[in-house]
Amino acid sequence: MQGVLSGVRVLDFGRYIAGPYCAALLAEYGADVIRIEKRSGGEDRFQAPLTETQEGALFLQMNRNKRGLTLDPMTPEGQEVVARLVRTADVVIANLPPQTLAAMKLDYESLKAIRPDIILTHVTAYGRGGPYSDRVGFDGIGQVMSGAAYMTSEGDGEKPYRFQAAWVDFGTALHSAYGTLLALMARAQSGKGQLVEGALLGTALTTTNATLIEQAVLNINRTPTGNRGQTAAPVDIFRTRDGWILVQVIGQPLYKRWAQLMGESEWLTDPRFRDDISRGEHGELISERMSRWCAERTSAEAIEILGASMIPAGPVLKPQQTLDDPHVQAMGFFQPMDFPGLPKPAPVARVPLRLSETPGDLRTRAPVLGEHTDAILTELGYDAAAIASLRARKII
Numbered sequence: 081m082q083g084v085l086s087g088v089r090v091l092d093f094g095r096y097i098a099g100p101y102c103a104a105l106l107a108e109y110g111a112d113v114i115r116i117e118k119r120s121g122g123e124d125r126f127q128a129p130l131t132e133t134q135e136g137a138l139f140l141q142m143n144r145n146k147r148g149l150t151l152d153p154m155t156p157e158g159q160e161v162v163a164r165l166v167r168t169a170d171v172v173i174a175n176l177p178p179q180t181l182a183a184m185k186l187d188y189e190s191l192k193a194i195r196p197d198i199i200l201t202h203v204t205a206y207g208r209g210g211p212y213s214d215r216v217g218f219d220g221i222g223q224v225m226s227g228a229a230y231m232t233s234e235g236d237g238e239k240p241y242r243f244q245a246a247w248v249d250f251g252t253a254l255h256s257a258y259g260t261l262l263a264l265m266a267r268a269q270s271g272k273g274q275l276v277e278g279a280l281l282g283t284a285l286t287t288t289n290a291t292l293i294e295q296a297v298l299n300i301n302r303t304p305t306g307n308r309g310q311t312a313a314p315v316d317i318f319r320t321r322d323g324w325i326l327v328q329v330i331g332q333p334l335y336k337r338w339a340q341l342m343g344e345s346e347w348l349t350d351p352r353f354r355d356d357i358s359r360g361e362h363g364e365l366i367s368e369r370m371s372r373w374c375a376e377r378t379s380a381e382a383i384e385i386l387g388a389s390m391i392p393a394g395p396v397l398k399p400q401q402t403l404d405d406p407h408v409q410a411m412g413f414f415q416p417m418d419f420p421g422l423p424k425p426a427p428v429a430r431v432p433l434r435l436s437e438t439p440g441d442l443r444t445r446a447p448v449l450g451e452h453t454d455a456i457l458t459e460l461g462y463d464a465a466a467i468a469s470l471r472a473r474k475i476i
Contacts, residue, residue, distance in 0.1 A: 083110015084438040088264065090171045091116060092146065093186060096124045097219070097249035098203045098280065099175030100142035102256040106171070107145035108431045108440035114165070114456060115146045116153070119474065121449045131421030133448075140419055140426050140446050148447030149456050150476050153184050157475045162186070164460040166194045171260055175203035177216050188275045197273040199263045201256050207279030222248035222284030227291060236303040251283040305363070312356040313363035314338065317396060318374040318382075324396035325379050327370060327386065330356060337389045342369055403427065415442045450476065 088111040092103040100115070107113040117125065127136040152158045162185070166172065174186055181187050181202065188200045205217030220242050223229045229240040256278040263274050285292065294300055302310060309315025312330040329338045332355070339347045347353050352362045359366060374382050379395045386393040395401075402408060414427035431440050453476050457467050470476045 083108070083441065084435075086110040088112070088171065089169045090114070090173060091165055091169045093172065093174040093176065093184075094203070095122055095175060096127075096138070097142060097246055098252040098256065098278065099173050099201075100124070101250060101253035102201060102203070102260065102278075103146065103173050104142055104144060105253065105257040105431055106260065108442065109438065110441075111171075113146040114149055114452075115143055115447065116149050116151050116162075116165075117449075119150045119152060119450075119476065121150075125449070130426070131419065133421060135419065135421070135446070135448070137426070140417070141428055143446035144417065144428055145441075145443055146447060147452035147456060148450060149453045150450035151453075152475050153186075155475055157470060157473065159185055161457070161460070161470075161475070163194050165456075166191055166198060168460070169195070169198065170264065171199045171201060173201045173203075173256070173260070177204065177214060178202075178208065179214060192273065195273075197267055197271060199260060199267065199273045199276060201260045201263075201276040201278070203252055203256055203278040203280075205280045207282055208277060217280060219246040219249040219280065222252075222280040225281055226284035226288040228284060228288050231288075231291065231302070231304045232306075233304045234306045238304070240304075247287070248280050248284045251287065252278045252280050255283060308363050308367055309360060310363065311360040313353075313359040313366040314370040315360075315363070316367045316370065318367070318371050320374045320377055320379045320382050323379040325374065325382055326394050326396060327374075328392045332356075334391060335359065338391055341385070341389050341391070342373060344369065417442065417445045419445050420448055 085106055088106065090103055090106055090111050090113040092100060092113050092115045094100040094103060094115075103111075103113045103115070124142070125136065125139045126134045127138040129136045130140070151161055153162050172186060172191055174181055176184070176186070178187070182190075186200075188202070191198045191200055204213070205221055206212040206215055220229075223242050224240070229242055232243065233240040256276065259276040259278065263276050267273055291302070295302070307317040307326075309328070312328075312335075315328045315330065317324050317326050329335050335353070335356075336348060339345060339353075351358075353359045353366070377385070383393050383395060397405065403414075408414075412430070413432065414429055416425035417428045418425045428442060430442055433440065454467055457470070457476070462470070467476070
């Protein structure tokens, strides 16, 4: 079955997550994505290694459905290969610093000179136009500069915590894929390509925007409270007899059901708890009541009772428990995919969307290093002798 993006060719010069996952999102819906990496392999290929050749878990997730080409684009011969690729492509994706992009002749003006209607999706740490634009950065930069890490600590002056999951990177990849699709739609109408720009800091600021708006308007200067919410309650992680669960009560209907379940009907008229913001201000008291209730029950018992009252609650799971969870398994969020050297198939997460008419598909595993180099160069018009010459001169 052809995907909705069948016929769209994407050149992926990305690294790690923000660029590569943007390309993976397009590949899942049918785009022909070619990952270009240096001859020795990109650094992201070897994160959290799983195989004897050190391919890692991150690489397997980011690069499914892609073909792999090795290339030294800093050489004249390598730049000729890039030019031939660009002539066949619709989109170029790169999360590289602007100066690196220009040195590789992958900046928008250079690409447009080769193919006028090309779309360049460029992801950076800080965005273009400010004093930090030439700096490099990873996901954590967005976390710490947006206020998110500060608000994740246990109190003002306590050590802040960076969230282990790369939510800034993934959010930037999602925004970048959205922008790429908009650019493709615009090109279908106007015939013109364009530059699509994403930034890790911009994504992080978007997710903390409500907190920043409150600060700008009210100058409230909130201090962190760990897992406990500040604008509603109970919102916290609570210990049970055999583990931990998260409970989130937001809005009057949920709070009413919670107070009745706790046997605290008088709290429905207590002025301290009259609305979400008031309950957030007295969240320590409400969390203490919820803690006593949870401590008397197992996680499964607590979640069952809360669920029956339509109160959002979920268990805090370890990674293996996540993999074993019956709902996770029943929903098919993961697809087992083999890879050379793996002791068993890897559970690669599908794009978490379901389209009834044009679904995505995990068709192929991530490529081994340079797996499709010869085939791609042959498509570009290189014959066997020319390919052998490029290899001998260490261009590929």
